[in-house]
Amino acid sequence: MRPTDLLFAFLAAATVCFASAAGIPLAGAGTGWDWSGWAGLHLALLGGVSLLVIGVSQFFVTAFLATDPPSRRMVNAQIGTWIPGSIAVVIGVAASVDFSVVVGAVLLLTTLLFYAISLSRLRSRSLQRAPWASRWYATSAGWLVPGILIGVLLALRVSWTDGSLLGSHLALNLAGWVGGAIVGTLHTFAPSLTQTTLRFPSFQKATFASWNGGVLILALGYGSGSSNLGVAGWALLLCGACLLAANLLASGLKAKRPLSLPARLVLLAQVFLPLALALGLVAALDHPLEPIFGHDRAGLAVLLLIGWVGLTVTGSMLHLLSVVVRVRDLTRPVPTPGRLWRTGIAVAALGGAGLLALAELLPLEQLIDPARLVIALALVLLAGSVVRAVVLAFKLGHGR
Numbered sequence: 001m002r003p004t005d006l007l008f009a010f011l012a013a014a015t016v017c018f019a020s021a022a023g024i025p026l027a028g029a030g031t032g033w034d035w036s037g038w039a040g041l042h043l044a045l046l047g048g049v050s051l052l053v054i055g056v057s058q059f060f061v062t063a064f065l066a067t068d069p070p071s072r073r074m075v076n077a078q079i080g081t082w083i084p085g086s087i088a089v090v091i092g093v094a095a096s097v098d099f100s101v102v103v104g105a106v107l108l109l110t111t112l113l114f115y116a117i118s119l120s121r122l123r124s125r126s127l128q129r130a131p132w133a134s135r136w137y138a139t140s141a142g143w144l145v146p147g148i149l150i151g152v153l154l155a156l157r158v159s160w161t162d163g164s165l166l167g168s169h170l171a172l173n174l175a176g177w178v179g180g181a182i183v184g185t186l187h188t189f190a191p192s193l194t195q196t197t198l199r200f201p202s203f204q205k206a207t208f209a210s211w212n213g214g215v216l217i218l219a220l221g222y223g224s225g226s227s228n229l230g231v232a233g234w235a236l237l238l239c240g241a242c243l244l245a246a247n248l249l250a251s252g253l254k255a256k257r258p259l260s261l262p263a264r265l266v267l268l269a270q271v272f273l274p275l276a277l278a279l280g281l282v283a284a285l286d287h288p289l290e291p292i293f294g295h296d297r298a299g300l301a302v303l304l305l306i307g308w309v310g311l312t313v314t315g316s317m318l319h320l321l322s323v324v325v326r327v328r329d330l331t332r333p334v335p336t337p338g339r340l341w342r343t344g345i346a347v348a349a350l351g352g353a354g355l356l357a358l359a360e361l362l363p364l365e366q367l368i369d370p371a372r373l374v375i376a377l378a379l380v381l382l383a384g385s386v387v388r389a390v391v392l393a394f395k396l397g398h399g400r
Contacts, residue, residue: 003062004327006069008393010055011321013079015390017047017086018383035094041305042093045178047086049313053181054078054115056320057137060185061119064133065126070118078118082111093155101155105148112141132204136184139212143176146219160223167222174304175237176215182312183211183244186266190248193263193319199250203243211240227287234281241273262322264346265315265382272307272353276300279361299361306375307353314349314382321389328396349378 001009021044028036055075062069085107092100119134150169153160187207191198198204218233220226252259252267259267283296352374359367 001069001072001075002327003059003069004324005072005397006062006075007055007059007320008324008397009075009079010051010059011317011324012390012394013083014048014051014055014317015386017051017083018044019387021048022383039090039094042090043086045174045305045309046089047083049178049309050086051079051082052313052317053137053140053178054082054111056185056316057134057181058115058118058122059320060188061122061133061137064130064188065122066128067122067126070121074114074118078111078114081107081114085111089151089155098156101152105152108148109145112144115141132184132187136187136208137181139208140177140180140184143172143180143212143215147172147177163221163223163225165223168219171215171219171222171233175218176212178309179237180211180215182309183207183240185316186244186248186270186312189316190263190266190270191251193266193315194252194255194259195257196251196254198247199254200247203247207240207243207247210236210243214238214240227284230284231281234277234284238274238277238281241277245270245274260319261345262315262319264343265311265318265349268346268350269308269311269315272303272311272357275357276303276308279303296361299357302353302357302360307350307357310379311349311353314379314386317386318382318389321386321393324393325389325396328393345378345381348374349382352378 021040024040024043025036027033028039058070085104088100088104088107090104091097092102092104116138119138123134147169150165150172154165154169158165187198187204214233214236216233217229217236221229221231221233248267248270252263255263279296279300283300352371355367356371356375358364359371
């Protein structure tokens with residue numbers, strides 16, 4: 001496999017998961033299925049975003065270490081165990097089928113084992129040392145293991161009176177696994193989008209320590225019900241987010257060419273992460289469970305999942321798919337969307353997410369539906385671009 005073949009396999013698989021996740025709430029609305037929103041969100045995060053993390057991380061590690069990518073057999077094994085595992089967990093929790101949850105968790109843990117073996121082989125085959133190439137990814141995967149195990153305990157309805165297992169589960173899975181992998185990737189991916197270098201490279205070590213220290217302390221705080229640990233965890237995560245945002249935005253300001261649409265989405269989405277974590281910290285000052293169970297959880301979810309994760313992932317997919325298409329057909333001109341289009345779609349996506357978060361927090365019910373409409377329109381346009389790129393890349397690869 002070429003590195004871009006590895007990348008495309010995971011991008012295509014993630015796109016299928018995202019499309020399925022989007023269809024579940026629509027189907028649920030017609031059938032009255034109460035769990036449809038939860039199922040769609042979890043399939044998008046556990047299936048789509050996590051597949052991107054697994055695939056894109058191996059693509060970047062391959063590039064940094066200047067070695068051959070994992071074999072096709074290894075790639076197929078990872079995709080072939082992760083997707084069924086994600087579906088089994090979603091179905092098991094939504095339908096209260098304990099056996100399905102356990103089987104799904106075993107499949108997910110098996111994928112993580114394949115992932116660890118793959119990263120180890122990439123490092124062993126390389127003739128050069130690049131510690132940061134895989135440090136973020138290995139640490140993030142380490143957080144997911146206890147996150148999955150705690151998720152199984154939640155699904156099996158295990159009693160826990162000392163604190164909140166759900167809080168620890170979310171801290172490990174969202175902040176540790178998804179968040180850590182995205183934060184780590186952005187240190188190299190965002191400067192490549194802007195064709196610059198990282199403005200403050202020394203910040204990365206402090207960001208790594210703050211972020212992962214925050215994940216550990218926050219998970220322990222929720223698990224034990226300790227308000228002090230909860231506040232400290234949110235504060236450390238906020239510190240890491242501020243370091244990341246300052247680093248990336250400063251790099252973007254150095255760009256000498258107009259930024260592409262993916263670059264604008266990825267860079268400006270970093271504003272949402274410190275805002276979300278600041279909201280979590282303020283809420284945690286009142287009660288350690290407030291950011292997850294309190295009245296601010298809707299605003300926190302919008303800032304974190306739509307504003308940061310959603311737009312960062314969408315912008316990244318647009319750029320990476322354009323790389324795959326370009327490699328598969330070097331004669332194809334690089335698309336250059338007009339400035340008005342780039343600005344308009346970025347403003348709609350970012351402004352809609354910000355407006356929805358504001359409407360949920362104040363609350364301003366009259367603004368919620370218009371904000372949702374703006375976000376939906378922007379995401380439909382962006383999703384259409386992603387699907388077209390996937391189809392084109394598949395056709396170009398199939399014709400080789």
